[in-house]
Amino acid sequence: MIGLVLAAAGSGSRFGSDTPxxxxxxxxxxxxxxxxxxxxxxxxxxxxxxxxxxxxxxxNQVGSLSYRDRxxxxxxxxxxxxxxxxxxxxxxEDIEMVLVHDAARPFTSxxxxxxxxxxxxxxxxxxxxxxVADTLKEVSDGRIVRTLDRKGLxxxxxxxxxxxxxxxxxxQQAIQDxxxxxxEAALVERLGSPVHVVAGERSNLKVTCKGDL
Numbered sequence: 457m458i459g460l461v462l463a464a465a466g467s468g469s470r471f472g473s474d475t476p477x478x479x480x481x482x483x484x485x486x487x488x489x490x491x492x493x494x495x496x497x498x499x500x501x502x503x504x505x506x507x508x509x510x511x512x513x514x515x516n517q518v519g520s521l522s523y524r525d526r527x528x529x530x531x532x533x534x535x536x537x538x539x540x541x542x543x544x545x546x547x548x549e550d551i552e553m554v555l556v557h558d559a560a561r562p563f564t565s566x567x568x569x570x571x572x573x574x575x576x577x578x579x580x581x582x583x584x585x586x587x588v589a590d591t592l593k594e595v596s597d598g599r600i601v602r603t604l605d606r607k608g609l610x611x612x613x614x615x616x617x618x619x620x621x622x623x624x625x626x627x628q629q630a631i632q633d634x635x636x637x638x639x640e641a642a643l644v645e646r647l648g649s650p651v652h653v654v655a656g657e658r659s660n661l662k663v664t665c666k667g668d669l
Contacts, residue, residue: 459499
C-alpha cells in the first residue's frame with residue numbers, strides 16, 4: 457500500500473503574499489489541491505501537513521473530495537523535516553511505501569509519479585532529478601568567487617519515494633544526531649543507503665514566486 461505525505465506547512469515567505477503560496481488560488485482552486493489531485497489515484501492514504509491556523513479552512517475545502525475518507529490533516533512542526541515526520545507517523549501500519557511531495561509543485565505528471573513508484577519498488581528509495589542547465593557560480597560579498605563544474609550535478613524534485621521503514625529509520629537517526637536536511641533523500645543518504653533517480657520534468661517546478669504561475 458502507498459501513502460502520501462503532502463508537505464504544505466511552509467510559510468511561503470518568498471512568494472510575497474500574506475497567504476502561504478500553497479493556498480494561493482490557481483485556475484479555481486488552491487495550489488495544494490492541484491498537487492493532491494495528481495496523486496489521488498495512486499495513494500491508499502494521504503496526510504496533508506498544514507501550518508498552524510489553516511486546518512479549519514482546509515477542512516471546508518476538502519470536505520467534498522471523493523477520497524476524503526483517505527485523507528488526514530495534520531498540523532506541521534517548526535521545520536519541513538519536523539512536519540514530514542509528523543505526517544509519516546500518521547500513516548497506518550499497512551503502508552509499505554511513502555511518497556513525499558511538495559504542495560507547491562502542482563504540475564507533476566502521472567507518468568512521473570508512476571516512474572517514482574516503480575523504481576521505489578525495485579530500489580527502496582527514488583527521487584526525480586533534472587540536470588543543471590545554467591552555469592553555476594559561487595558568490596561572496598557581491599562578487600563571483602569561482603565557476604563550479606556543473607557536470608554530474610542535478611536539481612532534485614519531488615515526489616520522493618521510499619520504503620516506509622527505511623525512511624522512518626532515516627528520520628530517527630537524524631533526530632538522534634540533531635541533523636536537519638533539505639529533503640528526505642538526504643536523511644536516507646546518511647544511513648549509507650543508495651537513493652536511485654529517475655528523470656524529472658522541467659514542468660514539475662516548485663512555485664516560489666508569482667511569476668512561476
